[in-house]
Amino acid sequence: MSTVIDIKNLSKSFGSHEVLKDINFSVEKGEVVTVIGSSGSGKSTLLRCLNLLETPDGGEVNYEGQNVLTHMEDVNEYRTKLGMVFQQFNLFNNCNVLQNCTLGQIKVLKRSKQQAEEIAKEYLDIVGMGRYINARPAQLSGGQKQRVAIARALSMKPTALLFDEPTSALDPEMVGEVLKVMKKLAEAGSTMIIVTHEMEFAREVSDRIVFMDQGVIVEDGTPDEVFNHPKHERTKAFLQRTF
Numbered sequence: 001m002s003t004v005i006d007i008k009n010l011s012k013s014f015g016s017h018e019v020l021k022d023i024n025f026s027v028e029k030g031e032v033v034t035v036i037g038s039s040g041s042g043k044s045t046l047l048r049c050l051n052l053l054e055t056p057d058g059g060e061v062n063y064e065g066q067n068v069l070t071h072m073e074d075v076n077e078y079r080t081k082l083g084m085v086f087q088q089f090n091l092f093n094n095c096n097v098l099q100n101c102t103l104g105q106i107k108v109l110k111r112s113k114q115q116a117e118e119i120a121k122e123y124l125d126i127v128g129m130g131r132y133i134n135a136r137p138a139q140l141s142g143g144q145k146q147r148v149a150i151a152r153a154l155s156m157k158p159t160a161l162l163f164d165e166p167t168s169a170l171d172p173e174m175v176g177e178v179l180k181v182m183k184k185l186a187e188a189g190s191t192m193i194i195v196t197h198e199m200e201f202a203r204e205v206s207d208r209i210v211f212m213d214q215g216v217i218v219e220d221g222t223p224d225e226v227f228n229h230p231k232h233e234r235t236k237a238f239l240q241r242t243f
């Protein structure tokens with residue numbers, strides 16, 4: 001196995017509030033890791049530290065064996081390696097679906113427009129949005145917007161995909177279509193780090209579950225270990241509240 005991301009002793013504070021405390025965490029190629037935990041436990045901050053949307057205060061973020069905190073040449077290029085999907089989609093509302101999926105490829109990866117469009121269409125087909133290339137985000141449902149956002153992330157051909165509560169802003173009837181796409185990607189061998197409250201989905205698709213509480217990784221194991229045989233009281237209490 002090869003390690004994609006390996007975080008060592010990571011810490012992050014906002015003012016006097018220590019949001020991440022001595023986090024150690026790694027992800028292998030092809031692994032699907034789901035991070036669970038209460039609101040405010042530091043899950044988003046952890047994802048954001050991975051792709052340097054936040055700057056950690058201490059520790060290491062090793063990407064393919066190099067600490068990006070000390071060996072960073074081009075942060076925009078680095079971010080393309082970790083495709084991010086957000087709760088609020090973050091689509092460019094003044095661009096159509098195809099442009100949403102080609103802009104980053106053209107601007108950051110310097111692909112030609114033609115090549116970028118070919119790649120974008122391939123991934124829009126995979127997420128079931130190939131018929132909507134000319135639509136504007138405002139014309140789409142939440143589930144469709146999120147599928148476009150996933151196609152946009154995939155179009156950069158990232159090494160890993162990071163999902164921060166991708167279904168939390170959706171109407172309940174649209175959650176399934178997004179989870180289905182994510183499941184398909186997981187089964188195709190994508191490396192994925194997912195923050196979600198969808199516990200059944202997490203159990204089904206994840207190789208590992210990481211439980212965070214108050215800035216600490218309390219438990220890290222297989223879905224069976226964490227869901228069925230949690231070792232820590234804090235995990236048990238969280239699961240009892242959740243299920």
Ligand code: ADP
Pocket residue numbers: 014019037038039040041042043044045046
């Ligand atoms: P989660 O995603 O698990 O809900 P977050 O990582 O968003 O948790 O937040 C963890 C804690 O850090 C929360 O208490 C939140 O209020 C705080 N926090 C997050 N981002 C900022 C910020 N930019 N400035 C100040 N506090 C922040």
Ligand code: MG
Pocket residue numbers: 043044045164165
């Ligand atoms: Mg969050």
